[in-house]
Amino acid sequence: MSILTIIGARPQFIKASVVSRAIVAQGGLSEIIIHTGQHFDANMSDIFFDQLGIPRPNYKLDIHGGSHGEMTGRMLAEVEQVMLKEKPDRVLVYGDTNSTLAGALAAAKLHIPVAHIEAGLRSFNMCMPEEVNRILTDQVSDILFCPTKTAVDNLAREGFSDKPVQVLNVGDVMQDSALFFAQRATAPRGFHLSDGFVLTTLHRAENTDDPARLAAIVGALNTIHATVAPVVLPLHPRTRMAIAKAGLSLDVYVVEPVGYLEMIWLLQRCGLVLTDSGGVQKEAFFFGKTCVTMRDQTEWVELIDVGANELVGADQANIVATVTRRHGQKVEDQHQLYGGGQAAERIAQYLSSR
Missing domain, CATH: 3.40.50.2000 (Glycogen Phosphorylase B;)
Structure with a gap:
C-alpha cells in the first residue's frame, strides 16, 4: 500500500517522526511525504527533519504566509497535483492545521481514502481556525485515529457511530515521540x-x-x-x-x-x-x-x-x-491517558491490514 503523508507544521513533524518509523518497521507499506512549507523558518522546520530522523520530504511546496483562505487554497491546488501524479492508495494527515485540511479536501475530491491522526478533538470554539480544520477533516476521513477516549466520545456525539468509517482509540503519537527522544x-x-x-x-x-x-x-x-x-x-x-x-x-x-x-x-x-x-x-x-x-x-x-x-x-x-x-507541583499519569507510547505501532499495524 502506498501512503501519501502531508505535513507542514512543527507538531506534525514530531508526530510523523514516530509514525514514519513504525511504517518502515511494519513492512508492506510505502510512504511519500509532502511538506507544504507552512512552517518555513529553518529553526522551526528543517531542524526537525535533522533531529528526528524523518525521511526528507519527496515534495516541498514552500507555501506560507497570507490569509487562512489563501494559504489553504494554494495548498489544495498544489497538493492535488502531487496526488494526481503519485496516485497513492491512501492519504495520511495530522492534527488541525491548514495543511491538514488542504490535504484531506484534495484527497476527498479525488476519491482517495483519508486517515486522520489526532481525530475527534474539539475545543468547541468555532472562532479558532484549528477547530474548523479538525471538524472538516474528520468529516471527509474514513479512518479516524483518536488519541483519547474523549475524542472517541466527541465523534460518537456527532453521529460518526452511524457512518461507514472506522473510529479507533490508538493513543497519542506525541507520547510515543516524547518517550523515544527523552x-x-x-x-x-x-x-x-x-x-x-x-x-x-x-x-x-x-x-x-x-x-x-x-x-x-x-x-x-x-x-x-x-x-x-x-x-x-x-x-x-x-x-x-x-x-x-x-x-x-x-x-x-x-x-x-x-x-x-x-x-x-x-x-x-x-x-x-x-x-x-x-x-x-x-x-x-x-x-x-x-x-x-x-x-x-x-x-x-x-x-x-x-x-x-x-x-x-x-x-x-x-x-x-x-x-x-x-509552580513546582508534579503530576503523574496514573491512568495511561494517552496510550502508553504505542500509538504509532497501532496505526501502522492497522494501515497495513487494510
Missing part, C-alpha cells in the same frame, strides 16, 4: 539557568492578534519572571512581531525557537509549563509537569479533569496567581 534531549545553545524555571510558549492567534489579551499576558510573564521564577520563552517569529507592533516590552529570558530535543530538555527541567499551545499541554504531562494554559478552552479536557492542567485565559491576575500556586 534520552537524546540536549540543552539549547548558551542556556545557563538552573532548574525550576517557568517554560512558556505563546503563539496562538487568539492571544497574539488581540492587543488587550497580548498586553495582559506580557504583563503576567514579566510579573512571574520578577516574583516567582525565571520565565523562559522560546519566541515564535510571529509573536515577536506582534509584541513589537503592540509596543510591549518583555522582561523575561527570551530564546530563539528551539528544536524538539531542546524542548524536551527544557520540559524535563522546568518547574511549570505556561502555554497557549495544544501539544505543549500534553508534553508537560508526559514529563510530569503541571501546565497552566492561557486559553479559554482546551481540546485536552482529560488533563483538566485529573488536575494536571488549569485554564486561565488571558487574565493577568489569574495567570500570575495560578502559576504562583502551582
Whole structure:
C-alpha cells in the first residue's frame, strides 16, 4: 500500500517522526511525504527533519504566509497535483492545521481514502481556525485515529457511530515521540539557568492578534519572571512581531525557537509549563509537569479533569496567581491517558491490514 503523508507544521513533524518509523518497521507499506512549507523558518522546520530522523520530504511546496483562505487554497491546488501524479492508495494527515485540511479536501475530491491522526478533538470554539480544520477533516476521513477516549466520545456525539468509517482509540503519537527522544534531549545553545524555571510558549492567534489579551499576558510573564521564577520563552517569529507592533516590552529570558530535543530538555527541567499551545499541554504531562494554559478552552479536557492542567485565559491576575500556586507541583499519569507510547505501532499495524 502506498501512503501519501502531508505535513507542514512543527507538531506534525514530531508526530510523523514516530509514525514514519513504525511504517518502515511494519513492512508492506510505502510512504511519500509532502511538506507544504507552512512552517518555513529553518529553526522551526528543517531542524526537525535533522533531529528526528524523518525521511526528507519527496515534495516541498514552500507555501506560507497570507490569509487562512489563501494559504489553504494554494495548498489544495498544489497538493492535488502531487496526488494526481503519485496516485497513492491512501492519504495520511495530522492534527488541525491548514495543511491538514488542504490535504484531506484534495484527497476527498479525488476519491482517495483519508486517515486522520489526532481525530475527534474539539475545543468547541468555532472562532479558532484549528477547530474548523479538525471538524472538516474528520468529516471527509474514513479512518479516524483518536488519541483519547474523549475524542472517541466527541465523534460518537456527532453521529460518526452511524457512518461507514472506522473510529479507533490508538493513543497519542506525541507520547510515543516524547518517550523515544527523552534520552537524546540536549540543552539549547548558551542556556545557563538552573532548574525550576517557568517554560512558556505563546503563539496562538487568539492571544497574539488581540492587543488587550497580548498586553495582559506580557504583563503576567514579566510579573512571574520578577516574583516567582525565571520565565523562559522560546519566541515564535510571529509573536515577536506582534509584541513589537503592540509596543510591549518583555522582561523575561527570551530564546530563539528551539528544536524538539531542546524542548524536551527544557520540559524535563522546568518547574511549570505556561502555554497557549495544544501539544505543549500534553508534553508537560508526559514529563510530569503541571501546565497552566492561557486559553479559554482546551481540546485536552482529560488533563483538566485529573488536575494536571488549569485554564486561565488571558487574565493577568489569574495567570500570575495560578502559576504562583502551582509552580513546582508534579503530576503523574496514573491512568495511561494517552496510550502508553504505542500509538504509532497501532496505526501502522492497522494501515497495513487494510
